[in-house]
Amino acid sequence: MDPSGIFTWIQAQFPGWVAITLLVIDAIVRIVALGTVGYRRKPTAALGWLILIFMIPFVGIILFLFLGSPNLPQRRREKQHEINERVKSATGHRAIIGASDHLPLPLSTAAQLNYELGALPMVHGNSFELVSDSVDCIEQMTREVRGAKRFVHFEFYIVTLDDTTRQLFDALIDAHRRGVEVRILIDHLGSLGYPGYRSLVKLLDSSGLLWRRSMPIRPWRGEYQRLDLRNHRKILVVDGDVAFTGSQNIIHPSYNKASNLRRGLLWKDLMVRCTGPVVDELDAVFASDWYSETDDPLLGEIDEDLDIPEEATGVLAQVVPSGPGFEQENNLQLFTHLIYNANREIVISSPYFVPDPALLTALKTESQSGVDVRLYVGATNDHWIAGKAQESYYDELVEAGVRIFQYHSPTVLHAKFILVDDEVTVIGSSNMDERSFSINHEVSLFIVDEEFTQRMYALEREDFRSSSVPLDTAAWAERSLLRRYAENVCRLGSALL
Structure with a gap:
């Protein structure tokens, strides 16, 4: 609707002074949006917001105020910076640990780029196994947790309790009971609404193990940030010896929804079982997220685990964390x-x-x-x-x-x-x-x-x-x-x- 059309409609609905006031506010919203929405924002994102604000100014500006900032709260960003500096110090401020003369220039510069952005170095001495079956992956993770002796760190986006995942949570609770330090992070809105999530919350609460909602939206408890900022990471670390990461959530491949079951939908994922120094790097990513949610930085573990020896054998790899806690994409x-x-x-x-x-x-x-x-x-x-x-x-x-x-x-x-x-x-x-x-x-x-x-x-x-x-x-x-x-x-x- 163009401004003249808006003015005609407002005049017909409200007294003259109200109509003028609303029209002035509408104009101010549009003018301010033109000069502020695009600040340090991609033109594509800015254009999307401006279209919304110009089409429905009052609704658009309210949505922008709640969802428009891509930044985490200041305290969360400070914690990420603190962990980054600790990681760089623990790894000797080196982008590549071990021999790198054989690396082509584009790959060594890629490692340097990732180090500057995400603080974690490229390291030798790793091995990886592909896991392309979701149910088999949960069974493998369950076996690793059952053998845990020191700690288990679990961080996933969508997590529910169902017939497929119950074995993993039984293993996590058993590990906790025998003295293993089990820490669990589950994205709040990512999991909320999936069948089995509420049952999982009750189970975890009654078990006594340490767990937190990641990126929680519970303003009545003082927990709030931009509604659509999510923790989409998938990480399981056991004793610092083995880790799993990739695309898979902890849920049956149908995602347990009736509409999916009717259509026969099954999700196809790909995970990697990791050993070697990248396990410690994945654990450092978990530590940064745990710090954000609990104020416990696990700094002793980071300092010990990231004391990575120089090697020239094994697979060369680097963990690349990303998200709104970092300055760039x-x-x-x-x-x-x-x-x-x-x-x-x-x-x-x-x-x-x-x-x-x-x-x-x-x-x-x-x-x-x-x-x-x-x-x-x-x-x-x-x-x-x-x-x-x-x-x-x-x-x-x-x-x-x-x-x-x-x-x-x-x-x-x-x-x-x-x-x-x-x-x-x-x-x-x-x-x-x-x-x-x-x-x-x-x-x-x-x-x-x-x-x-x-x-x-x-x-x-x-x-x-x-x-x-x-x-x-x-x-x-x-x-x-x-x-x-x-x-x-x-x-x-x-x-x-």
Whole structure:
């Protein structure tokens, strides 16, 4: 509605002085928004907010005040900075620990970039096992917890009690009873609303073990931050010896919802079982989140565990934390750096592919330069708006030569990884969207190893490629105008999803 239309409507509804006051407020809201919404914000996100504020000024500005700031509360940011400095001190202020002469320049600079952004160094001496079956992964985690002797650190986004996960929580409670220090972090709004969450809360409360809601929204208890800031990380660390991380939540693969069961939906994830120094780095990420929620920094553990010896054997890897506790978008900067330095091929799997302009440009540039770029997305998406926003990018990706593969229904593709050339893998919790880049706390593993990366390519061929259908570009070009309209509307709001 243009200003003259608003003025006419207000005049018809209210006395003259009220109408003028409301019109002045409306104009002030719009003018102030123009000069403030874009401050240190991506143009895409600023545009989304401005469209909302200009269409429905009063509702839009209220939503912006509650959801518009991507920053954590000041105290949380201070805690993250404190942990970062402690980690850098414990690791001797080195971006790479151990021999690095063999690293190509683009990869050594990537390690330096990640260190500057996330404080954790690249380290040798690691080994990794892929776990692609969700139920099997929970069983493996349960076995590790049953053997725990010192501590278990558990941090996941969606966590519920059901027939699949009960064994893991029984093992955690048993470990607590035999004297193991068990600490549990569960994202509050991420888990709230899923069947089995309330039962889990009752079980954990009655068990006596240490657990906290991550990023809680309980203002009546003084717990509040921006509503849509979430802790999306997935980490399990046992005794500092073994860790699991990746894309999987702690819930049955159907996510226990009746609508999913009716449709036969099952989530497909990818986890990594880790040993070596990266276990301590993952534990440092857990420690920073535990500190944010409890004021217990676990600093003694960080100082001891991150005293990493120099090695020249084993897999070279680096943990990359990202999220609103950091000054920049750590994961996005790593992704674009690696993509721009690709020479032959790039493979991406992401359930929510809604790239920002920098990532989109990088992929198109590499594809048009002759690099084989393959993108795996789900044919089925559990978020309609995000799915339509994702589809709005297909035309320009295909025109640039990117090959898009849709993982078959009713499986919901949830695995998140990037492969670059022969020896680079990035795998973790991060999607390829604005939410994962700037709003969610995420964690990724940056692995430089030809043997592991070839295992990932084998998984791509034997599972992802065989279970996917290439996007039919001819049929896609003939989709209806109504569908295109929906895609474009969802794309405009994608930065706010």
